[in-house]
Structure formats: C-alpha cells, structure tokens
Amino acid sequence: TRPGSVSAAKAATHCPYCGLQCAIDIVPDPSGARVRSRSFPTNRGILCPKGWAAAEPLRHRERLLVPWIRSTKNGPLRPASWEEALDRTAKAIRRIQSHHGRNAFGLFGGGGLTNEKAYLLGKFARVGLRTSSIDYNGRFCMSSAAVALQKSFGLDRGLPFPLADLSKTEVLVLVGANVVETMPPLQGYLQELRAAGGTLVVVDPRTTPTARCADLHLSIRPGSDAALALGLLHWAIAQDWVDAEFIANRTTGFEEVRRQALAFWPERAARMTGLSPAQIREAATLLGKAKTAIFLSGRGGEQQSHSVANLLAWINLCLALGKAGKPFCGFGSLTGQGNGQGAREQGLKADQLPGYRSLELPADREALCRFWGIRDAELPHSGPTADPLLRSCGLPGGLQGLLVLGSNPVVSAPKSLEIAERLRSLPFLVVVDFFLSETAALADVVFPSAQWAEEEGTVTNLEGRVLLREQALPAPPGIRTDLEILHGLAQRLGCANAFPAQASQVFDELRRASSGGKADYSGITYSRLRQEEGIFWPCPSSGHPGTPRLFLEGFATADGRARFHPIEEALPAELPDGDYPLWLTTGRQLAHYQSGTQTRRSPSLLAREPEPTVEIHPAMAEKLQIAEGDRVRLITRRGFLRASARLSLAVRIDSLFASFHWGGEGSANRVTNPALDRDSGMPEFKLCAARVERESGA
Ligand code: SF4
16 A cells, blocks of 8 residues: 555655755655755755655555564564554553553654654653653764753754854854755855855864865864864954953853863963964954854764863854854754654653653742643652663663664664664564564564655754654555554553644644743644744744844843853863774765665665765775775674775774764764763764774675
8 A cells, every 4th residue: 555645735845864954845746746945044945855755765665564562472473453553552551651660661762753743652651650750762863962951052943043143153163064965055154154144163083975065174183172262262352362351241151261271371272273373373363353144063072971061162262252142143053853852852861851841940940740640749840861861771670661762773773783682682572664664574563654855744853843744645544643552552551531642732732831941832833833934932922923033131040150160171082092093973965864764775875875884994994905996894892893895095094083974884873882971871983993994704
C-alpha cells in the first residue's frame, strides 16, 4: 500500500530534516508525490539536495506498514495486529513498573518530533507513567549550547535574532559551523554579507566549503576553541576595544574574566591553537573595530567534553565587545535537528517542563502541577541524561524497559556497540519508526508510524519561529500517527483522556501549558500560523506579534544583565599518542541527515554519497600507503570502523574526518568517546585519538 492522492489546498509544509525548516509544497506526481520549493523568509525558495529528495522515503518499499513483535526474546520479528502490539506494550510497562519501580521504564525521543509529539511524550512520562527516565537525542546535539545560553543570557533560544540579520552585520564569525554543507540555503546570506562589505570569519579545524568562502579561516587545533576565544579577548582588552559602557550597564562578572584573559597573550594563544599570533591579532582587530558582529556556533565546539566552557568563552568575547542585545549583533547556536529547538521547550528533556520550565524550580513545578491537575509529590524530578540513561539499560537499578520514538541511538550514541549491547539486554524494548532502523531491529515491539507529510503539527525552527506543517498526504492504510500510538497506550493504561490523538488539540493544550513560561506560545494558534510566516516566541497573547529579536531591552536574567563566566581550562578527554597518533572528528555530509534512517533510503541522496568514508590528508595517506578509495580500518580505544579512504586537503594532516550517518561496520559512533561534558551531558563526538590503516588485501 502506498500513500494516495494529495489535497492541493493542504500541501504547504516544511522539510523534515534540519533546523532551518525550509518551506516546501508537496505536489501530486505519477509516482505519488514530489517536492516543490516555496518562497519563505528563511530559505527564500532555495532547498538543498535533502529537501528536494524529502518525498523519496514516503514511498519507499522498506516502509513499515504493520506492527511487528517478537514472540520470544530472541525469536524473529513477526507481523502483528495493532491490538496485540499495544496490549503487549502496555502489559510490559505495567509489569516493569510494578516489579522494578516507576523509573525502570524510560522514554527516549528525538529532535525531529513535532512540538505536539514532544509535549505529549514528556507528559506521558511525567503524568501517564510518572517516570523520571526520559530524555532525547537533542542531548547529543544542542545540550551544551542550551546550558551556556541559559547561564549567560538567562534564556536558550538558538538564535535570539532573525536569520535576516546575518547579512546585515559587519563581521560574522562561524565557530565550528559548516553551514554551506549542513544548511546550504544560508550560503546566500554569506554572499550578501560579503557583497555589502561585511567580513566572514570561520573557525574550524577543517577547510570546509564554508571555510573556503571566508575572508579569514582560522584552522585551529582540534579542542582549542576556548583558547582562541580567550586569545581574542586578551588582544581586545589590550587594544582597549572592549565596550566599557555596555559591560557596566548590561552585564555582571567581567572582572574575573578579564583577569583570566590576561594570561592568553597572542603568542601563547597561538601555541595552544596552532595558529600564528598575527592571525589572532587580525581576527581580534576585525571584531574590535566593527560596530556590529554576530557569532554563530555549530556542533564543532559544542560536541566536546568541555563544550559549555567553549561556548562560554565565545559568549564572554561577544559580551566584552558589546555585541549582544542590539540589532545585527549577538551570539547564537545553529540548531541542527528539525525541531531540536521546540522539542527542548516542550518538556522532552530530562530536566525540563513545557514552556521551557525547570523540573527543579518550585514555581515551575507548581505551574505545571496546577495545569495538569496533579500533586507535586506525583511529578517526578529530573532523571539521568541520554547517555547514562541508555547505558543503564538492563543493568540492576537501571532501565528494564524503554520506548524509543523518533530516534536511532544504536547509530547516534557514542561508543554505540555498547549501547546496542545494552538495548539487547533490556527485558522490553519498543520502538516507533517508519523504517526498521538499527534500533528498531533490536526491539520486542515495533510500531509503524506516519511520516512528516502524512500528519499535521508544528515545529520551531532555529530562529525560534514556530511553523505549521500541514498534512499533505494520507498515510498508508492502517498506519497510525505517533500521537495515536501514545493515545492507544494511554487507553490501555487508563489515562486516555489526558492524551488526545489530534495534533490541533495537543497544540491547544501545549500553548496553554506554556503560558507564563520562558518559551511562551500562548498567543500562537494554528489559524494564525496559516496566515503568517511563522511566529517567533515568546508570543504571550493573541494580539502579540511575536518576538524576532530578544534581549533588546534586557537579558532574561533576574536583573536583566547578561553574565560573564570565567571558564575552567581543560584538555580534551583523550589526546593523540604513539598508538593513536591522529585526531578523529565526526560530522555531517551534504547528502545525509542524522543516523541516515531516511536519507540512506533516498535513492538520489545515496547516489551522491553511497557509502561511509574517512577523509585523510594526502600527505598522511602517502605516509600510510593509503590510496583514494582503499578500504581502511579506523581504530580507536573503543574499536574500529570500516570505510573507504577519501583523500582530502580539507582535513588537517593531524586529523581524520568520518561522517556519522551510517550503520553497521561503517558507523562512526562505534569508535567515538563517550566522555561527557559535566554541565550538559554532551558526549565528546568531535574529538578522540585514532589511527587508520589500509585493510589487508585492499
Ligand atoms: Fe533546508 Fe535543511 Fe531541508 Fe536542506 S535539510 S532543505 S537546508 S531544511
């Protein structure tokens, strides 16, 4: 069975992939459906190859069309009815919670889930199951940025300004963000910036396509992000380029940071970063002399075991230069996943409640208890973050059952072979997905769900702009939406009324739940979203226009001042040595998205990037007698992966680069380091020590 006809009046939607959420239409096609780009303030009619290919997985022959269950723990999966699969799951939840306690059953969500799904899954954990064991894969993506933005500005909205500001600032600094490949429509903004006389600075160990567009590319040594920011701050202070008036009137805590920066004179910062003192002075001069500047961070500095410190170091620099809280200035983090922003606002995170409230603040708990009609004693507190949650599976005192929705941790978690082993050892694993992902293949029950174009719902893009995705296609017969699946489970657990299956009903509830919270959606409705080009939160009333620019009057802290934070200087958790002499960094490729569950099933994308590769500098490859296309084995202290060698001048001679979109033996996270950032729980995906060798017989 395949999706049927398109309702032309309801075809306006957004790309299912990254946080840019480009606007698209789904239009009828002899083969079912195809994508047409749509003019919108963010992507301005431009799509990347993933967007153009977004309809391909909708009709894929591997699409799951019925529930699957395993009759015995190690037996094969077999087709089952919805009733049998839902009954089995509800029974397992009851059994596990009554034998092992409420927290022994956990939930794991994804940053691609709509706001409605994120809200309902969070509520299902806290109100339906009363478990504290819930987190999502955004922990692996944006968690360090979220912590740093909260600490510094009192609020985490990835970009506190609209994308349009990027081409109107004087200096744009991209830190560990390869937007030309990860969010290609942003390239137009970079071109406009430079055409208007602006300057693009890119900080990245790799000479990425984005770095090749830069006026100044700072190819730092992996892991030296904070040292560079401190070196720039040192030179800005030495040249008296800091904004004393802004620091005095709008911030607190500069003195300690100033003292820390004194030790990072250009020659020392140069030694730490591998740059020249002249490059550091040049970058500091560009920033010090500019009237406006924007700093944008990507996953490069954010996926490290000291990632919050990295971000705070850059925010300190931004604040010291007085480049925040005014038009065409600011610090932002580029949200990676389609609804990475919204999902963390709706209570999907281990420590948060809807409206971006905290599970640990009494006033926030009270607001949600009142709204949900429960007592404080019934509302769990914060639970473990993603990595320890997954790694506890099947262990005494850990999870005994897990529901995974919209995520594929067997590919996306660090040191992933251990995660697969832990999931295999769980007494009960249930996965909701539209394909048999590597995680779903281990499950006791698999529910097939509707895809993005087959249901309505909202997402919040990287700017904090709430968008409505209309349903463009009917789902294949018999398929249920994620909301209907949660509703079906709630029915069997005796709480169906609290978990509606209609997205519009859930949105109406979540916007009311957010009222008074930091991410206030209460003035946003589906009917407004149908008429406007998205609405920026906070939007506290029906007549409110939304808030494209935050912090113009004051920051979101108790006294309205931004906070400087001295940072703890620390090395990466693992350094290259004689056995593992190279750095391994991991990241994204243009043609694929996340764990590749969808894009590895898009024929046009697979034709562009058909297999896992490891990028090696040609000089290093020559030394190791590796030629382009050779099969290689990349080895770290966690194990090995197999891939094809790609010789590239983009990587430093001391580094290797592997993309993380692949399963099986080519999966990058088989070898990544699970060392976690203490404040955010972010693993060190971007740095570990490795060696590479040609496979014998290759
Ligand atoms: Fe736009 Fe991102 Fe989709 Fe590409 S993947 S079309 S950049 S939303």
